[in-house]
Amino acid sequence: MGVKNNYFAYACFWCSLLVNIFLSYNLLVGNKWSLSWSTNAAAEAEAVASISCSGHGRAYLDGVVVDGKQICECNTCYDGPDCSNHVLDCPADVNSGDPLFLEPFWMQNAASSALVVSGWHRMSYSFGDQTATSKELEKSIRKLHSVIGNAVTEGRYIVFGTGSTQLLNAAVHALSQDNSSTPSKVVVSVPFYPAYEEQTEFFATEDYEFYGDTSLYRNNSDDTMDMIEFVTSPNNPDGKLKRAVLNGPSAKAIHDHAYNWPHYTAITSPSDEDLMIFTLSKLTGHAGVRFGWALVKDKTVYEKMLIYTGENTFGVSKDTQLRALKLLNVVLEGDGRSIFNYAYEKMRTRWESLSQTVSLSKRFTLQEIPPRFCTFFKNVRGPSPAYGWLKCEREEDELCYKVLEDGGILGRVGTRFGASSRYVRLSLIKSQDDFDQLLQHLKVLVLQEAGGTRADI
C-alpha cells in the first residue's frame, strides 16, 4: 500500500511537472511571459479578428458595436450578421479601385504584420531630427525600389504624402510658375485617371490650370507656354506603359507610377524620371492608410513639395508612417518576393478568366497588353492589369455603362477618363467575391449574346 502510494505520488508529480513545462514554454518561448501593458489591447484585437464573417466580410476594432460586439462588414452582395446571406439579383460593383484582393495575404501574415502602438507613441509634431519624415521608412522605401528594380532612388529626395493623392497637387503646385503672366497648363493623355482633372480644377490657383488632352499640344512650338504633363505608367484605366509626350525646356512631367509593381505589369527597367509618385494603396493594398511618396530629382521642387505638405497638413500622420514602415518591412522580409508572387498570381488568374470570357464575345472587347520580359520575375510574362478597359463594339451600344448596368455590372463610365462612353473600366483588384460576381454577370451577358440564358451557365 505504501509502495503503491509512493508510485502514485511520483506519478502525480511527474504529470504536474510536464504541465509546468508546457505552461512555461507557452509563456516564455511564446513571448507572453514578459507582456504587461499591451496584453489587454492584444486580447481585444485578437477577439475582433476571430469574429466569424463567413469568409465574406470581416469585423474591425473600430467597427460599429451592436450587442457589445463589433459588426461584420460584408463584401458586396452579402449581408446578415455574419455575412453568410448571399443577396440575389445584386449587381457586381467593380467601380472602385479598392485593392481588397490583397487582404487574404495579410491575414495569412498576421503575426509579422501586427502592430502595437503605445499610448505615447510619437506625440510630437516632429521626429527626433526635427523633420516630419521617418528616416527608417525612407530607408525601407529606397531598399524596396532597389529590390524590385522599378525606380531609381539614388540622388532623389523623398517627399511623403497623405496618399499619393496629396502629392499629385503638391507636384503641380511645385512645378507651376510663380509670377508668370500665364498660368502653367496641366495636360494628360486620354484615357486618364479622373482625379488629375478634378483635383487640379478644384485647387486651381493663378499659377496653373487644367488644359486637357496632351495630344492637342503635341506639336506646340511655343516654348513660352509652360506645360505640366501627367504621365501614368502603367496607365489607369488601360494598363499600358506610357512615356511623356511633350519635351523641351518648358515641358515638365509628373510620372504617376501607382501601378508600377510586378502585380500589374512587367518591370522593364528602373524608372529614371525627375518626379515619380508611388502609393502604398496599390503596392500592399492598404488604401485606407493614406500613404504615398514622391521621388524628386530637383532640390527646389522637393522643397516646394515639402512646404506644400507642411502648409496643408503639417506632414503625414506619425501613425500612418509607423504602419507603412511595418507593412513595407513585411514586404521586404525573406527574399522580398512573397507578396509579389501572391499578387501577380492572383491578378494573372483573374485576367485570364476575364479575357477568356470576353474572347467568346463579339459585343465586348478588352484592351490588349503584349507579353513582356520582366526583370523582377526574370521571364516573359503575360498581362495582369488592375483594370479591364472594356469596349462595347456594337453600334447601338454607345452607352456601354448602361449595357453593363442592365446586365448587373457597375463599372466606371469611360467619359470619366476623357474617353468615349463606349468604354467602361472594370476594377479587377477588389475582393474575390467582387471578381466572382463580375465574372458571373459577364458570362450571362456573353451567353445572352449567343442566344443563351442564365440557366445555361
Add this chain to the structure above:
Amino acid sequence: MGVKNNYFAYACFWCSLLVNIFLSYNLLVGNKWSLSWSTNAAAEAEAVASISCSGHGRAYLDGVVVDGKQICECNTCYDGPDCSNHVLDCPADVNSGDPLFLEPFWMQNAASSALVVSGWHRMSYSFGDQTATSKELEKSIRKLHSVIGNAVTEGRYIVFGTGSTQLLNAAVHALSQDNSSTPSKVVVSVPFYPAYEEQTEFFATEDYEFYGDTSLYRNNSDDTMDMIEFVTSPNNPDGKLKRAVLNGPSAKAIHDHAYNWPHYTAITSPSDEDLMIFTLSKLTGHAGVRFGWALVKDKTVYEKMLIYTGENTFGVSKDTQLRALKLLNVVLEGDGRSIFNYAYEKMRTRWESLSQTVSLSKRFTLQEIPPRFCTFFKNVRGPSPAYGWLKCEREEDELCYKVLEDGGILGRVGTRFGASSRYVRLSLIKSQDDFDQLLQHLKVLVLQEAGGTRADI
C-alpha cells in the same frame, strides 16, 4: 523510508501544483492564454518601451536602429545614448506648441491606451457605410463635447481632417464665394496664429485672399464685400477668450477652438457657432497623429468641406481614425475627468511659476487673464494658458526675441503673430525639461535685472 519518500513525493507534487496555478493565472486572467498572432508585436513594443532614456527622452518602435536597438530620442539639452547627459549652456527651446506635457499621462495609462492594429485593418478606401469617416469616432466626439460642455454638437455635421490644419483651409474654401467678381477677404485680429495668413496665401485661389487685421474692416458698411473672419478662442498666442468682430450677412466666421479645453481655460458655456474647429493635438497631446474635426451647421458648407478633404487626401487615414478613437475612449473612461485634472493641474502650476518669476521683473510683463467660473470644474479658476505672451517693457528692448535669445531662451517672435517685436510667445506645453529650462534661464534674466548673477540662484 517508504513513508518519507511518500511525503517527499507529495510535497514535490503540491509545489508543482502551486507553480501550475501561478502559471495558469498568469496566462488566463492576464489574458495571455488566448494570444497568438499579436504576441510578437506586443513583445516588440514592450521591449522598446522598456528602453531606459533616463526620464529625459524615449525610444520609439520606428526610431533609428543602432546596434540592433532603437535609439533614445532626447528632450532638448539632453543627449547621450540614454539621454542622461545634460548639455551645458544650452538654450531653452520654447518656440513650438508641441504638447509633450501630456506624455507622462499616457505613460501612466499604458494599458488602456495601447492599440493593436492587425495587418489587414481597414485596407479599403471606405468604411462599411461607404463613407470615409468612422461613425464610432463621431459618436465619441459628440459624447466628449457633451461631457466637457465646450461645444454644441446637436444639429451639427462633423468633418474630419488630417489635423485641424487641413480643415482651416477647407473652411476658407467652403465659405468663399464661387463666381464672385471679387474674392472673399480673409481677416483675423492681432495677435493671431501665423498659419491663417501663411496657409491662406499659399493656397490662394481666385475666390479668396488674405487681407489682414480685422479691425481695419470693423466699420465696413459695404455689404457686398464678403469677409471670412478667423476667431481663435482661447486665442493663440495670448489665451484671451474672443468673439467675432464682424457681423452681418456678408461676414462669416471660422471659430478655431484648438485650446478650448479645461487644460487651458475656464469653460464658460458650450460654444454655439456655425463653424467650430478642434484638434486632437491640444486635447490629448497627440500632435503627431494629425487629427482634427469641424462642427458645421450649414449643410452646403459641410458638403464643400467634405469634397475638399476628399480631393485633397481622399479623407483621413483609417489608422489615424482608429488611434483617435482609442485615445478619446481613454479620455471618456470613468468620470471622463482624469486627463483634464492632470492637464489643468500641470498648466496651472506652470503658469504660477512663470508669472511669479515675471512678477519680480520690471523688464518683462505677461498677459493678464482674469479668474473665471468654469462650468466643467464648477469653480472659479485662475489662468492656465498654453503660452506666455511676454512683453519687453524697456524702451531699448524693441527686439524682445533677441533679448531672450541672449538670455538663453528661444521663443517665437511677436511679429509672426502680426504684433510688434516687443512681444515673444513662450510655449508652456512642452515637456517638463523644456519648462524647467525656460524657468531657469528666465530667473537668471530677472536676477540680472536686479543686479544679481546666475550664482545667486
